[in-house]
Amino acid sequence: MIACTRRRAVARATRLGKTPTRTGHRSCRHDPPRKETRLIVLMSSEAALARTLAAGELSCPVCGASVVPWGFARRRVVRTLAGARTLAPRRVRCRSCEKTHVVLPGEVVPRRRDDAGVIGHALLRAACGARAGEIAREINRSRETVRNWISQFTDNALVAELIGTRTLLTYDAHADPMRLVWRATPLARAVEALGLAAAAVVRFFGPLPPGATPWSVANVVSRGHLLRADPGP
Ligand SMILES: [Zn+2]
Numbered sequence: 001m002i003a004c005t006r007r008r009a010v011a012r013a014t015r016l017g018k019t020p021t022r023t024g025h026r027s028c029r030h031d032p033p034r035k036e037t038r039l040i041v042l043m044s045s046e047a048a049l050a051r052t053l054a055a056g057e058l059s060c061p062v063c064g065a066s067v068v069p070w071g072f073a074r075r076r077v078v079r080t081l082a083g084a085r086t087l088a089p090r091r092v093r094c095r096s097c098e099k100t101h102v103v104l105p106g107e108v109v110p111r112r113r114d115d116a117g118v119i120g121h122a123l124l125r126a127a128c129g130a131r132a133g134e135i136a137r138e139i140n141r142s143r144e145t146v147r148n149w150i151s152q153f154t155d156n157a158l159v160a161e162l163i164g165t166r167t168l169l170t171y172d173a174h175a176d177p178m179r180l181v182w183r184a185t186p187l188a189r190a191v192e193a194l195g196l197a198a199a200a201v202v203r204f205f206g207p208l209p210p211g212a213t214p215w216s217v218a219n220v221v222s223r224g225h226l227l228r229a230d231p232g233p
Helices: 002-017 046-054 116-127 132-139 143-155 157-171 177-182 187-204 214-221
Strands: 037-041 068-071 076-080 083-085 091-094 100-105
Touching: 002 143, 046 068, 046 091, 068 132, 076 116, 116 132, 116 143, 116 187, 116 214, 132 143, 143 157, 157 177, 157 187, 157 214, 177 187, 187 214
Parallel strands: 037 100
Antiparallel strands: 068 091, 076 083, 091 100
């Protein structure tokens, strides 16, 4: 059954987001309360997530126990390449440590109005040599915004490359990380590593859920820290 297969795939894929994304890095009115962490998962639909939760297949990123539904976090609007999307993320609570977590789909990059697909597209174009102004015109965003993404990802490039390489080798033992050596810049090597990692995840788990992109995988494995220089432990 396709639906069952997808559900199992999602349940397995959610383990990629097992480690928590820490919050409280800086004061921001969009941040959830300090006790909450974000749990970024690949999900095929809201209904699939509800089924995964009902089956106790989503684990607490802090202690590993199963989590249960705990209402909803605030609604938010995320800009995608196809237009704006409104989300009402679920909140979950751990049965064991009693911490609460906000569950975000892999497309959502914390503290960013644009989703992983938009930001990833800009980074990929930058890795291919496009300038910020050119990219900004292509995706109808400001040049300053695109410059900011490129600058922050470049600052974080070494860590992003390491995360990508580690994920690649986790899901494809025969991968050749030396391929990365041939990329000219740290940004390009990091983009290549995350792209190879996403491909390895798809080979291992099967097709991505509808709406997810390779950048959703990159966002999950980096725990939402694609554009931050302190991706945590
Ligand atoms: Zn827990």
